[in-house]
Amino acid sequence: MTRARLILITGMSGSGKTTLASYAEERGYEVTTMGDVIRDIAKERGLEPTPRNLGLIAEGIRREGGDAAVAERCIERMRRGGAAGFVVDGIRSLEEVDAFREAFTDILFIAVHSSPRTRFLRLKERGRSDDPGDWEAFSRRDRRELGFVVGSAMAMADFMIVNEGSLEDLRRAFEGLMERLDKE
């Protein structure tokens, strides 16, 4: 068992997970994303970290070891790091949460929710590689790829942060939560 505090963040694409993780980072937490773990493996295997290679690796690991497999690689990575607090950005399923619960005692499992409309607009604005296309395409992918697993993780989160306002509102919600927990 690791006694460091672990913050697990889940939420749909465009809901603000990475922003939340960055606020935790400012408080001294070390951030790991599930993508970092996959990039490590690409490096071990001498593969270029192209989106195609990373996708194939992630798929292979999940197929072989189930949903918890990436979580377990992530736990090893954190143990090597040895920080006093960690954040995992991008929890995708309850199986991952269970794997972390077996390794850490002090876990804050946080979901962040924004409406589909808000997330669509954010992703549009962000543009680049995660451009959601039009509303129909976004909605189809959103529901097919993520809704089922991520949704079931969100339903079971210990803390829900609603992110429909400004970045300042999101920061205030996060800091408020952290301060409340520190007092307990």
Place this chain on the structure above:
Amino acid sequence: MTRARLILITGMSGSGKTTLASYAEERGYEVTTMGDVIRDIAKERGLEPTPRNLGLIAEGIRREGGDAAVAERCIERMRRGGAAGFVVDGIRSLEEVDAFREAFTDILFIAVHSSPRTRFLRLKERGRSDDPGDWEAFSRRDRRELGFVVGSAMAMADFMIVNEGSLEDLRRAFEGLMERLDKE
């Protein structure tokens, strides 16, 4: 298309759906639960509304007509009623939401979230027929029966209300949302 406003409420067991629906009722909305629809059918068929009969009817309707089937019966029921605003307490899946979206233009799709711990304690306190048993039994049933479908609906809700505090807090969150929407 029906021009009345329709509030759809989803959330896990013990999250506060029925309490939210009662606040809407105070504002003049007519409340229908998915259970009411099933009880109607039991009556039509001359069956006693025992939990066993109601369960079998619900299962049969969903098997024959898919997840949207109960929603469609619910829409017929509301059309006969003819109120200016309706609430459906207990949306279980996105398929149901889609069925309502085809019949109503003015929809507020609200999810209410409480942590598993909070919901467990509430159901314990409430006791009666929905006693959750011990934490392990609650957690298992919670995840198996509801998590997947209800969670995916929650992830796609237009509004998320967090219900971790008092009834007064919940009422304030709901009234605040309604007032904000009325101003738009």
